[in-house]
Each structure stands twice: as C-alpha cells, then as structure tokens.
Amino acid sequence: MDEPKPLRPTSEATLRRLPIYHHLLQKRLATGIKTISCSQIAEELSCDATQIRKDLAVTGIKGRPKVGYDLAALILSIEIFLGWSRVRKAFLAGAGHLGSALLGYNRFHHYGLDIVAAFDRDPDRVGTKVHGREVLPINKLAGLAKRMRVEVGIITVPAPVAQEVADFMVSGGVRAIWNFAPTKINVPAGVIVQNEDLYSSLGVLLQKLSAAHRLR
Amino acid sequence: MDEPKPLRPTSEATLRRLPIYHHLLQKRLATGIKTISCSQIAEELSCDATQIRKDLAVTGIKGRPKVGYDLAALILSIEIFLGWSRVRKAFLAGAGHLGSALLGYNRFHHYGLDIVAAFDRDPDRVGTKVHGREVLPINKLAGLAKRMRVEVGIITVPAPVAQEVADFMVSGGVRAIWNFAPTKINVPAGVIVQNEDLYSSLGVLLQKLSAAHRLR
DNA sequence: TAGATTGTTAATCGATTAACAATC
DNA sequence: TAGATTGTTAATCGATTAACAATC
Structure with a gap:
C-alpha cells in the first residue's frame, strides 16, 4: 500500500528556482527574522506566490497558515532536497x-x-x-x-x-x-x-x- | 497592410537551442557537406525533427523538400537572427x-x-x-x-x-x-x-x- | 513518377496561474 | 471571531509532438 503513485520527477524549472529561493532565504536569515511567507518571497523576486508555494512543497516542507514557513527549516529542507547536505x-x-x-x-x-x-x-x-x-x-x-x-x-x-x-x-x-x-x-x-x-x-x-x- | 500580426517573441527554449544547432552545423560544414536535413540534426542531437524544423523557421530560412537546408545559408541565418553578425x-x-x-x-x-x-x-x-x-x-x-x-x-x-x-x-x-x-x-x-x-x-x-x- | 522532406495545422502534454476550501 | 496564508484542485496558457498536405 506504500508509494503506489507513479511519481513524476520534479520539473527542471522548479529545480532551477529552488537555489534562487535558497539564496534569498539565507540573506533573510542573516537579518534575524524567523519566518517568511510566499507572498514576501514573491514580492522580492517579482514572481508568482502560488508558484513558489508549489515549488517549496516538493521539498516536503509544511508551512503554517497566517504565519508562513519557519525560515531555518525551509532552508534546510531545500538543501536536503537538492542533495546539498551530503558532499x-x-x-x-x-x-x-x-x-x-x-x-x-x-x-x-x-x-x-x-x-x-x-x-x-x-x-x-x-x-x-x-x-x-x-x-x-x-x-x-x-x-x-x-x-x-x-x-x-x-x-x-x-x-x-x-x-x-x-x-x-x-x-x-x-x-x-x-x-x-x-x-x-x-x-x-x-x-x-x-x-x-x-x-x-x-x-x-x-x-x-x-x-x-x-x-x- | 504590413506587419499586422501581434508577433509573440521567440520562446527562450528555442533561443537556447539555436546555438546548439549552430555548433553542430559548423562542425558539419568543416567536413565539406553542402546540405543538411532536420532528421539528420535530430539523429545527431537525439531530439525531435519537427521541433528543429520549427526552431529553424523562426530564423526565416527556407528549406527544400527532399533536400533539406543549404548548410552555409542556415548557419548565416541563425547568426543573423541571434544578432551574432553585428559585434x-x-x-x-x-x-x-x-x-x-x-x-x-x-x-x-x-x-x-x-x-x-x-x-x-x-x-x-x-x-x-x-x-x-x-x-x-x-x-x-x-x-x-x-x-x-x-x-x-x-x-x-x-x-x-x-x-x-x-x-x-x-x-x-x-x-x-x-x-x-x-x-x-x-x-x-x-x-x-x-x-x-x-x-x-x-x-x-x-x-x-x-x-x-x-x-x- | 514515387518518395523523402519541408511547412503548417491540430492534438497532446506539462507548466503556470487562478480559484477556493482548510486552517491557524 | 476575522482575516491572512497555506495546500490543493481546476482552468489557462504555451511548448512539444503528431498528423498531413505541399513540393521538389
């Protein structure tokens, strides 16, 4: 009963955007904030918030309505998904x-x-x-x-x-x-x-x- | 009566492929052949012949059924379209x-x-x-x-x-x-x-x- | 002429965007 | 509670692929 879905590979477009989010998130982390929402990211990068939400979802991260995502957890989630955590x-x-x-x-x-x-x-x-x-x-x-x-x-x-x-x-x-x-x-x-x-x-x-x- | 069409800009995917065709075409030109067909290019690059035909069409080149494209003319057509002819x-x-x-x-x-x-x-x-x-x-x-x-x-x-x-x-x-x-x-x-x-x-x-x- | 190849229109596929219910 | 934001399903858009007529 486990993993019966065909599981299409993540689109290359999404994979290319994740490092861009990652870079912005790290910049934000340095400023000391703890959470971030898709609309904030969208504003900064001039792109669509729904697209960001879907992109982030592939990494398995869960956000909280009205709050957004935990910044540190989101960065880690992207790194693990992209394979950056293992050298x-x-x-x-x-x-x-x-x-x-x-x-x-x-x-x-x-x-x-x-x-x-x-x-x-x-x-x-x-x-x-x-x-x-x-x-x-x-x-x-x-x-x-x-x-x-x-x-x-x-x-x-x-x-x-x-x-x-x-x-x-x-x-x-x-x-x-x-x-x-x-x-x-x-x-x-x-x-x-x-x-x-x-x-x-x-x-x-x-x-x-x-x-x-x-x-x- | 001239140019009334809305004229969508060439897709980035097509623009990215044109230099790849260009590189292959130059390699072929060096071997001395005079013409090339989409199926030959497709075979070499493992991609779809129809896609190549559409990509090449944006440069304005005209091919000849049963023959293909004049190799030198095609190379020049790509260069002019991409803006490589003016430095x-x-x-x-x-x-x-x-x-x-x-x-x-x-x-x-x-x-x-x-x-x-x-x-x-x-x-x-x-x-x-x-x-x-x-x-x-x-x-x-x-x-x-x-x-x-x-x-x-x-x-x-x-x-x-x-x-x-x-x-x-x-x-x-x-x-x-x-x-x-x-x-x-x-x-x-x-x-x-x-x-x-x-x-x-x-x-x-x-x-x-x-x-x-x-x-x- | 017959057959290969172009050029173009139609169908399919996938990605983006919009809509909206769930939730904190 | 009210409202902002997530997560997800549906609609749209554009790019790729298939089909086929035109042509050399």
Whole structure:
C-alpha cells in the first residue's frame, strides 16, 4: 500500500528556482527574522506566490497558515532536497581559464560539491597546483575516479575533446557530468548530464537585444 | 497592410537551442557537406525533427523538400537572427576568477560580443592587465560606457555588490546585462537581464543524482 | 513518377496561474 | 471571531509532438 503513485520527477524549472529561493532565504536569515511567507518571497523576486508555494512543497516542507514557513527549516529542507547536505566528490577535466575559475569557487562544498582534483592533457599544466588542487594527467582520471569513488565529473575542456573526456569519466564510474563544453556528449543510460552552454545564454541575450532594437 | 500580426517573441527554449544547432552545423560544414536535413540534426542531437524544423523557421530560412537546408545559408541565418553578425561592445565588472575566465574566451567576438574593458573595485587589480584588457576602477564604468556607447554589461562580482554594479551599468546606458552573480538584480523596464546562475545548475545536477540514488 | 522532406495545422502534454476550501 | 496564508484542485496558457498536405 506504500508509494503506489507513479511519481513524476520534479520539473527542471522548479529545480532551477529552488537555489534562487535558497539564496534569498539565507540573506533573510542573516537579518534575524524567523519566518517568511510566499507572498514576501514573491514580492522580492517579482514572481508568482502560488508558484513558489508549489515549488517549496516538493521539498516536503509544511508551512503554517497566517504565519508562513519557519525560515531555518525551509532552508534546510531545500538543501536536503537538492542533495546539498551530503558532499559529493568531483573531478574536473580541463584546467584552463574556466576550469581554474571553478576550482577557485570555494563555496561549492556548501552546495554539495567537493572538487578534489583537476586533470589536463597539457604537460605544462600537469604537476602544477591550481587553487590548492594538483593538476594530474588525464590518463589517470578513470582509474583514480574508480578508486576514490568519485561521483561527479566536470568538463571544461574544448568541445572537440569533450566526448573523449566524458568516456573516461564514465569508465571511472562517474554518475553525473556537468558539461561546460558547447557540444553534445553521449553517455550510457543512467548517467546524468547537465549542460552549461555559455553560447546558448549569450545567444538568448543578444537575440533579445537585437529584437528590442528592431522594434524601435 | 504590413506587419499586422501581434508577433509573440521567440520562446527562450528555442533561443537556447539555436546555438546548439549552430555548433553542430559548423562542425558539419568543416567536413565539406553542402546540405543538411532536420532528421539528420535530430539523429545527431537525439531530439525531435519537427521541433528543429520549427526552431529553424523562426530564423526565416527556407528549406527544400527532399533536400533539406543549404548548410552555409542556415548557419548565416541563425547568426543573423541571434544578432551574432553585428559585434556589440561589452564591459565586464569583477576581474576575479570567473571574470578573468570570460576575458580569456577569445571566441566571443565570433558570437557578437567584444569585451573591451574590465572593471574592479580592488585597487590591487586596477591597473593590471587580464588577457590583454586593462582593469579600470569601477567608478569609471558609467562614464566610459556612455562615452563608448557600450551596450552590454557582464556582472561577475560577488552577489552583495551586484545590484550596485548593475545600477552603474544602467546609468551608463547599457541595455543588456549578463548576470553571473547568484542574486536578483533590479533594472528599469527595457533593460534585458540574462541570469547565469551556476548554483541553479548545480542544484539541478545534484538533485537528479540524489533522486537516482533514492530509487535504487 | 514515387518518395523523402519541408511547412503548417491540430492534438497532446506539462507548466503556470487562478480559484477556493482548510486552517491557524 | 476575522482575516491572512497555506495546500490543493481546476482552468489557462504555451511548448512539444503528431498528423498531413505541399513540393521538389
């Protein structure tokens, strides 16, 4: 009699909004308030209160009518739901500009991610340290990933070699890939790929700018 | 009698996919082929051919039944539609890790963007050069933006100062902001904001990983 | 000509928004 | 109690997918 519902996965739109709420809530927590309502969040973010209520509901939090949500409990509920309460090990491949920038983000571990090592093909980079993490040769990636039980791979190599690197990660047992290369990577079923394509974002921005131009 | 239709703006989903097609098309162009059909693209990207056809249609391209699209014409059509054929000047605020990484992207000008200068508040950074661009003090941003007719602002400063920087950009006449700070920025109507929130992406990735875990 | 592919209209699906009862 | 806010069901909206005529 337990769990008979088909349980559709949470929509990507909702998942993308939860971290935005989380950020606002933490800002509010710092001011010392104890509770917050959907209408307050909606006001601040200029979005719809009902949508926020539905988004928050997926995390399992319960609010109190006339009061709202307990701020600390809500923050924790989002963190647990998003998987930020357990830190997962990650390998980063491609210690160029973008890769180095990501290695420099020292708050990722608050968000469930610990980049434990970086890999590169360039012998000039191998052996150096970037933000405290040693850069290792790319051919060690798969073996070390398996040995260290690394769950996440971050791809910041150029597009032409992204697939090859993804294959190394998969063979090392990595189960989720954060792909910053502007190209499609093919992985076996069950491996999660999250694409982060800067050119797509830039395309959206510039097209809107062009369209606004045309209207005037 | 011209243009009486209400003309809904192109959906963001379509805008995000166009650069992905563009990348694939350029890869194909390099192999020497002259035409391509939607089913070929769909096969390569594992997505729906009808969707691709509709996406491409917004750019105004016309295909030929039984043949497909002229590859070079299609690439150009996407570039013109996205506004990549005219290069716009951009200022970047925040010459830290991520800002430096973006300054190092030397292909942005192929995609309609030319980052002409960087700004920072830290006196230690001001005066240095990052990837060939001088770092200027942040208080010069608004005046210079106006004088140089800079249209795009890129925000890579920490969240707490993002709003202040956005205000400088707006007062300098910038009409589109690419915001990498994980916080909402308020701008007057007519100014375009494109948010690029790494924590949102990370949230999506890790939640899916957690959810996959729970199922097993 | 026959068949593959485009372009477009209709049907489906899912996400957002509105309505409203439950509750503190 | 009255009123604000949650939780949930229904209505709307838009995007994706299917169907099919037009065309090369």
